[in-house]
Amino acid sequence: MAVTLHVGQLVRSELVSQQKRSATAGLSEVRARLEGEFSRTVAHGLGIRAYVAQFHDRPFEAADYLEIASELIEENSAIRSIGLAPGNILQAVYPLKPNQAAIGLDYSQNKAQWPAIKKAMDSREVVIVGPLELVQGGSALLIRIPVFPATVPGEPMETRSYWGVATLVLDEAETMAAAGVKEVVDGIRVAIVDKNLASPVEGPLFGSAAFQDKDYISLPLHLPGGLQWELLGYPDAGWSSAAKEVWSANVVGGAISLIFVAMAFLLVSEVYKVRAMALHDPLTGLANRRLLEDRMRQLVAMAELSRAGFEIFYVDLDAFKPINDDYGHSVGDQLLIEIGDRLQTQVRQMDTVARVGGDEFIVLTPGNMRTEQKDSFLARIHQSVTQVFEYAGAHIDVKASIGSASFPGDAVTIDDLLRVADGRMYADKARSKQKSRKFQGAEASPAG
Numbered sequence: 001m002a003v004t005l006h007v008g009q010l011v012r013s014e015l016v017s018q019q020k021r022s023a024t025a026g027l028s029e030v031r032a033r034l035e036g037e038f039s040r041t042v043a044h045g046l047g048i049r050a051y052v053a054q055f056h057d058r059p060f061e062a063a064d065y066l067e068i069a070s071e072l073i074e075e076n077s078a079i080r081s082i083g084l085a086p087g088n089i090l091q092a093v094y095p096l097k098p099n100q101a102a103i104g105l106d107y108s109q110n111k112a113q114w115p116a117i118k119k120a121m122d123s124r125e126v127v128i129v130g131p132l133e134l135v136q137g138g139s140a141l142l143i144r145i146p147v148f149p150a151t152v153p154g155e156p157m158e159t160r161s162y163w164g165v166a167t168l169v170l171d172e173a174e175t176m177a178a179a180g181v182k183e184v185v186d187g188i189r190v191a192i193v194d195k196n197l198a199s200p201v202e203g204p205l206f207g208s209a210a211f212q213d214k215d216y217i218s219l220p221l222h223l224p225g226g227l228q229w230e231l232l233g234y235p236d237a238g239w240s241s242a243a244k245e246v247w248s249a250n251v252v253g254g255a256i257s258l259i260f261v262a263m264a265f266l267l268v269s270e271v272y273k274v275r276a277m278a279l280h281d282p283l284t285g286l287a288n289r290r291l292l293e294d295r296m297r298q299l300v301a302m303a304e305l306s307r308a309g310f311e312i313f314y315v316d317l318d319a320f321k322p323i324n325d326d327y328g329h330s331v332g333d334q335l336l337i338e339i340g341d342r343l344q345t346q347v348r349q350m351d352t353v354a355r356v357g358g359d360e361f362i363v364l365t366p367g368n369m370r371t372e373q374k375d376s377f378l379a380r381i382h383q384s385v386t387q388v389f390e391y392a393g394a395h396i397d398v399k400a401s402i403g404s405a406s407f408p409g410d411a412v413t414i415d416d417l418l419r420v421a422d423g424r425m426y427a428d429k430a431r432s433k434q435k436s437r438k439f440q441g442a443e444a445s446p447a448g
Contacts (some may be wrong), residue, residue, distance in 0.1 A: 010054045023188045029282060032282075035222055038175070041143065043426065045168045046126075047068070047072070049166060050143050056069075056149035057149075064074055065281055066094060079169070081095060083099075085105075090103060103274075120165060125346070128224065129141070139173065140170055141169075146165060154409075165207065176206060187235055191216075215239060218232050218233075227431065263296060286344075292356065294415060298367055299407070310368055313363040313377070326395050331396075335389050346363075362421075365377075386399060399432070403422060405417050405424065
């Protein structure tokens with residue numbers, strides 16, 4: 001009887017653990033979407049930073065940045081405004097009309113805003129603060145991006161001179177909506193807390209404060225800018241441990257061994273599933289950012305012995321959101337799967353293709369390439385990715401922007417290497433848009 005009761009308790013515990021594993025898998029998808037949304041927005045800010053480098057050696061003109069700022073705000077509905085402050089004095093805000101009064105603000109004299117600006121300057125890294133309640137209404141995060149333009153190509157970050165700071169005002173509610181974060185996901189109530197807060201009684205950033213009295217599960221969010229957020233989940237009615245398996249375990253004592261073997265098998269299967277989900281993208285089956293960075297760290301460690309570096313290629317689909325809007329998310333998902341397959345056909349078995357965001361992929365190739373090899377590989381990737389996609393009667397012209405970076409030639413840390421490739425990808429995106437507008441303008445101009 002004692003053994004039977006013990007097995008019954010094990011079954012109860014396993015039922016709860018199984019529910020928690022299932023809930024953790026669901027929260028992992030929420031986490032991936034939210035991390036991807038933040039990374040995408042910060043990448044937009046880094047694009048602004050790369051764009052500033054074109055004009056850093058001449059007097060500041062707000063009009064030089066109007067076009068790219070307008071495009072970024074239009075592309076990302078969560079961005080409420082973009083501000084540029086050369087020398088830490090705000091000289092341009094987009095859109096201007098609701099924010100005109102802020103022009104001329106000297107951040108160094110503003111006690112509320114200066115600490116984050118100073119931290120970004122000293123660390124030379126992106127700093128995110130908030131959420132803060134805005135005078136215009138709503139809650140927003142302030143993304144502070146320090147700008148250190150290179151005076152010569154390849155100049156190390158630590159020797160560059162400070163130009164100023166770019167600020168993205170990110171609407172919190174819009175960001176959550178864009179990432180598909182809801183208060184209830186598959187029956188699990190979701191909350192987000194800031195681990196930097198002194199006490200949880202200050203309340204969550206998102207969701208209900210009732211989590212304090214619940215047996216919740218938690219996942220850390222890997223967000224840029226120094227944010228220390230944690231994702232929590234719990235069912236309203238608590239984890240259920242009442243099922244016929246428990247009754248069977250208590251009644252059929254002779255089947256204890258069989259039940260125990262079945263439980264062990266299920267447990268091992270679930271562990272393997274969770275491990276696989278933690279390292280691979282659930283939609284495409286490709287490596288995710290975590291697995292990609294782990295392999296990059298391995299190559300960095302090997303490079304110290306072999307002196308052999310590696311290359312990364314950052315691939316971003318252009319105008320992907322309109323595809324989802326026009327054809328539906330099922331077509332968009334199939335396109336992402338197809339892009340992953342296309343990239344896989346262009347790489348070797350030792351290479352890694354990873355999906356690191358909604359429509360962003362990275363190809364990792366061990367070993368450094370000569371210039372002509374890299375150009376040839378870039379051309380093959382671009383030609384493969386931009387082939388017409390046909391699905392369910394839809395014919396879609398696929399466009400993409402690609403940026404590359406070499407280790408250790410372009411950067412000696414993984415984060416810096418990713419930033420270099422990301423910046424070059426956005427520079428490629430800007431060039432493509434500029435060529436497209438020139439081409440359209442030439443077609444529209446009268447002959448003669």
